[in-house]
Amino acid sequence: KAGVTQTPRYLIKTRGQQVTLSCSPISGHRSVSWYQQTPGQGLQFLFEYFSETQRNKGNFPGRFSGRQFSNSRSEMNVSTLELGDSALYLCASSIQGHEQYFGPGTRLTVT
Amino acid sequence: QKEVEQDPGPLSVPEGAIVSLNCTYSNSAFQYFMWYRQYSRKGPELLMYTYSSGNKEDGRFTAQVDKSSKYISLFIRDSQPSDSATYLCAMKLSYNTDKLIFGTGTRLQVFP
Numbered sequence: 001k002a003g004v005t006q007t008p009r010y011l012i013k014t015r016g017q018q019v020t021l022s023c024s025p026i027s028g029h030r031s032v033s034w035y036q037q038t039p040g041q042g043l044q045f046l047f048e049y050f051s052e053t054q055r056n057k058g059n060f061p062g063r064f065s066g067r068q069f070s071n072s073r074s075e076m077n078v079s080t081l082e083l084g085d086s087a088l089y090l091c092a093s094s095i096q097g098h099e100q101y102f103g104p105g106t107r108l109t110v111t
Numbered sequence: 112q113k114e115v116e117q118d119p120g121p122l123s124v125p126e127g128a129i130v131s132l133n134c135t136y137s138n139s140a141f142q143y144f145m146w147y148r149q150y151s152r153k154g155p156e157l158l159m160y161t162y163s164s165g166n167k168e169d170g171r172f173t174a175q176v177d178k179s180s181k182y183i184s185l186f187i188r189d190s191q192p193s194d195s196a197t198y199l200c201a202m203k204l205s206y207n208t209d210k211l212i213f214g215t216g217t218r219l220q221v222f223p
Binding site for chain 1: 145147152153154155156157160199201206207208209210211212213214215216
C-alpha cells in the first residue's frame with residue numbers, strides 16, 4: 001500500500017508570493033491533517049479535514065488555508081509569504097480517529 | 112509553558128543499551144498517546160499508539176502511560192545505531208479528532 005505522498009518536496013519562494021502544497025492520503029483514508037515543523041516551534045497543528053470539511057484549525061493567521069477534495073486529496077495554501085513561513089510542511093492521513101501516518105513533507109524556503 | 116514537555120537531549124548511548132524517553136503533559140483530558148520517530152529530513156514514522164493508561168509492547172519498543180502523573184515513556188531495548196533519530200511524543204484529546212499536540216522531540220544517538 002502506498003504511503004502519504006506530498007508534492008512538491010522542495011520549494012523556494014520569495015516574500016509576498018503565495019504557494020500551494022498538495023497531499024495525497026493513503027488509499028482509504030478520509031482524514032487529512034497538516035502540520036508545520038520549524039526548529040524553534042517544533043511540530044504545530046495547522047488544520048484537519050474529513051470528508052471535505054474542516055474540523056479543526058490551529059492557531060495560525062488567515063494567510064494559511066486549506067481544502068480537501070472528494071477523493072480525499074488535500075491542498076494547503078499560504079498567501080503573502082513571510083520569511084518566518086520557511087518550514088517543513090507535513091501532511092498526515094488516517095482512517096478517522098485511528099493512527100495517523102505522515103508523508104515526507106514539503107520543505108518551503110522563503111527568501 | 113508548553114502543553115507537552117520533552118527533554119530535547121541529545122541523548123547518547125552505546126549500542127545494546129536500554130533507552131528511556133519521556134514526556135510530561137499538563138492537560139489531563141488527553142486520552143490518546145503516540146510516539147513517532149523522525150530521521151533527518153524525513154517525515155515522522157509512527158512507532159506506538161496507545162489509549163489511556165497502561166503498557167504496550169511491540170518488538171523492542173515498550174510504551175507506558177501514567178495518566179495520574181501525566182507522564183508517558185518509551186523504552187527501547189537492545190538499541191541499535193539505526194535507532195539514532197529524533198523521537199517525538201504526541202497526544203490528542205479524543206477519538207473524534209486527529210489534532211495532535213507534539214513534544215519538541217528528543218534527539219537520540221546510539222554509537223557502536
